[in-house]
Amino acid sequence: MTCDFAGQIAGRAGRAMLLAGACGLAITICGTALAQETAAAGEMAQPADAAPEQVATGNEIIVTATKREQTLQDVPVAVSVTSAKTLEQAQIRDLKDLASVVPSLRVTQLQSSANTNFIIRGFGNGANNAGIEPSVGVFVDGVYRSRSAAQIGDFPDVQRIEVLRGPQSTLFGKNASVGVISIVTDSPKFEFGGNVEASYGNYDALIVKGVVTGPVSDQLALSVAGGVNKRDGYAQDLGTGNATNERDRWFVRGQALWEPSAQMRVRLIGDYSKIDELCCGVVNLQPSDATLAIRALGGRVNAPNEIYDDRVYSNIDSTNDITNWGLSGQIDYDLGPLTFTSISAYRRTEALTNQDSDFSSADLIGFNAQDQSIKTFTQEMRVSTNLDGPVNFLLGGFYFNENIRQSNQIGWGTQARSYADFVIRGLTQNTQSLPSVEATISALTGTNYTGRFFTQGQKLDERYRLKNEAYSFFGQADFKVGDRITVTGGLNYTKDAKNFAASATSNDAFANLDLVQIGGTALSRGFVSTALGTTDPVVIGNFAAANPTQFAALQAQAAGFAALNANLSTDAAAADANPLTVGNPLLALQDLQYLPPFLAVPNAVEAGQTRDDKFTYVVRVAFDLTDDINVYASYATGFKASSINLSRDSRPAESDRAALVAGGLTVVNQTYGSRFAGPENSTVYEIGLKADWGLVTANLAAFNQRINGFQSNTFTGSGFVLANAGRQSVRGLEFEGTVRPAKGLQINVGMTYLEPKYDSFILSAVGDLSKTRPAGIPAISSTFAATYDHEFSSGHHVILRGDFHYESPVQIIEGLPGFLDGGTRVATAAAQPFRREVNELNASISWVLPAGLELTVWGRNLTDARYLLSLFDTPAQPESISGYTSQPRTYGIAARYRF
Helix, strand or coil, X not given: CHHHHHHXXXXXXXXXXXXXXXXXXXXXXXXXXXXXXXCCHHHHXXXXXXXXXXXXXXXXXXXXXXXXXXXXXXXXXXXXXXXXXXXXXXXXXXXXHHHHCCCCEEEEECCCCCCEEEEECCECCCCCCCCCCCCEEXXXXXXXXXXXXXXXXXXXXXXXXXXXXXXXXXXXXHHCCCXXXXXXXXXXXXXXXXXXXEEEECCCEEEEEEEEEEECCCCEEEEEEEEEEEECCCEEECCCCCEECCEEEEEEEEEEEEEEECCEEEEEEEEEEEEEEECCCCEEEECCHHHHHHHHCCCCCCCHHHCCCCEECCCCCCEEEEEEEEEEEEEEEEECCEEEEEEEEEEEEEEEEECCCCCCCCCCEEEEEEEEEEEEEEEEEEEEECCCCCEEEEEXXXXXXXXXXXXXXXXXXXXXXXXXXXXXXXXXCCCCXXXXXXXXXXXXXCCCCCCCCCCCCCEEEEEEEEEEEEEEEEEEEEEEECCCEEEEEEEEEEEEEEEEEEEEEECCCCCCCCHHHHHHHHHHHHHHHHHHCCCCHHHHHHHHHHCHHHHHHHHHHHHHHHHHHHHHCCCHXXXXXXXXXXXXXXXXXXXXXXXXXXXXXXXXXXXXXXXXEEEEEEEEEEEECCCCEEEEEXXXXXXECCEECCCCCCCCEHHHHHHHHHCCCCCCCCCCECCEECCEEEEEEEEEEXXXXXXXXXXXXXXXXEEECCXXXXXXXXXXXXXXXXXXXEEEEEEEEEEEEECCEEEEEEEEEEEEEEEECCCECCECCCCECCCCCCCEEEEEEEEEEEECCCCCEEEEEEEXXXXXXXXXXXXXXXXXXXXXXXXXXXXXXXXXXXXXEEEEEEEECCCCEEEEEEEECCCCCCCEEEEEECCCCCCCEEEEECCCCEEEEEEEEEC
16 A cells, blocks of 8 residues: 555655555565565574663664654654664764665755754754744754754764654644754663763874763762864865864763662753864855956965865864753653653854855855854653553643854955955946045945945944743643554644844945936936036026926936836836836846845834644554554644744845835835745654564655745855745655564665655745755765674674765756846856766764774765755855755774673
């Protein structure tokens, strides 16, 4: 049944063949299991891959995807589990590396160490803007980590990482509209033990981390973990002379476990981490005339054929000074068949970053500094049952309170005037220069602007505040029907309130000019002068005095001409159709108004607040076909509250235009967009199969998932456009399987097939994208891994592991807003040449000694296959394109000692 449904999802012959192949693989390994079941009964009792210590593997792994402990086989949810053993052998250093073993997950680090974007089944957002909540919730030991700066870390005591796919809002609230990443660490042990690891690799990469745990008394156990992660930058910044894309971070984490009775457990956790590193280098993918102007000034950018040479050009280092710490406490109390749980947490993130935002060695944008503070308090309380009877339930509530304060500064550097002069000459075919524009505008306005445009120190100061308070109530019940059928129903109610404020002041003289009005004034004067056949103001004045009616008519015509020009200047199609639009040469310079004035919020029209609430639910039926095969079908909904645009591109909505104009609240060059994006509402239909024959496991899920109001956040080169897509959908198939064909050998296969579509997206940053395929979502993502553990008679082990991660070619973004003057077709065409294909090979070999010592040689991306992570319009360089590249090959040696 599942394979038939998968074939329907594919819809096309080639895709159906692919999916049929995945189903065939499941059938094949099923057959392998049945053929080997009897002969390998002894191996099933002693799994080969459990050496040197016994650990659960495959579908025997315990997970808490439904906030209860169940085996992966028994939990009827699409979830991938990565064990501590896999993390160690695959040398997965942080969450960015996790995508190499979880095909449905994509993790991308962007412009700083504080920005990491998580995407599941093609959905995800939130990394570039603190006002946008991620659609993928990240939890560490049950505590929600609201922003990506708080999600990066090395955990020497990690037990497993669970990736829950699809909407999880019923149990996890507004923070999990498309999925959840749950990191579970080991609690303190009542036996002394621990481990310490040291690793050294290329780029002078040094990682030292470890954990020690043990009892203080019969009731109290403690553990302390810590680590240092350092690496030279793999990209050389030839502008500053320093290396960028480095690692320089450390952390410490302490835990206490108190068990005063058999019924009560208290777990306290405190952690502190620090990041102080240079990251992340940007490469130029396509230069423009503006880029040529930078080179004419002596500035440097890489050539397009050098994007993977790990050379970048900046005039200031991109710095990241990030502190993250938190405290949490979990109390579990068993009262008969009930377990009461309380999880309280307070977290704080302080991030001070700076970046050379023109991405060249020229000093155009002298600084782009951001100071961000995030304070988060969460409280969860729940009660669950563990009954032998036909009914089990879970009830709970969740409270969320977060305060964000952020300030930004961006301003012109020492070479901004020279650069602007080059650009102006190019835009006006050498008919104008910066001094002549200053002189012209001075004459037209009566204000002396000589030497005042694009001067060093002119800047935009931005200040943002956001307070978010939300609460959820949730419940879920399992009803056992007979011995083999379980019906699950769950309901969640979430209420979310956000209050925000944004203000900015710009002392950029050029950006504060109304070029439409000033140009219109020039056109009016020119029209009257032409009509009278003279430019002599005395003659014009005498004519006006002698012929007031005729002169008034000429002025009215001139004003109408200027207004027509102003209207048509914002409509490319109309401009091409009407020759009158060539009259205002100043309009060509609007792209240089990079630091415009800002309309503060709240104001008399905009309240600066959002209020959202939503019921979400899940309905699921699970059926045990046999003792080894379970199938399920489910329907679930998800919700994410409104997100706020905390950037200089935060603009009032078009619907507020009339009220703002009537109230005299607009600023010069007022534009309209969206201060915020409304809620996301997601749904998923899913059927799945889970099979565990001991030597073979196979998990299959087929789904149809959609999001109404997907919150799209697009960088325009000067800010972010935050908008709701009407509806985005994806149909797909996921397969994960393991097989042990011989003693000590385990093979893992993971494959995800996705068919996404913008069902409706009229107001995207590049125009109407309805009925098109969203960019950045590969049709096929797959991982193939093999581990061989050979045990010698002496008790020594040699463990070989290799994995290959593949993502099919895909266009990276839908379009580039910097090319939108030519229309949607031009903006989308500009992005089409840039595609991403992932082919990453990782491997390791370990020697495990009976005394607890392990020695490992490892390598990641061994073939040095490089690709683009993202691309965007280059700031201050019209029609230039920049992007971020993936990491090069890394390798090293590691030693670990367990005690």
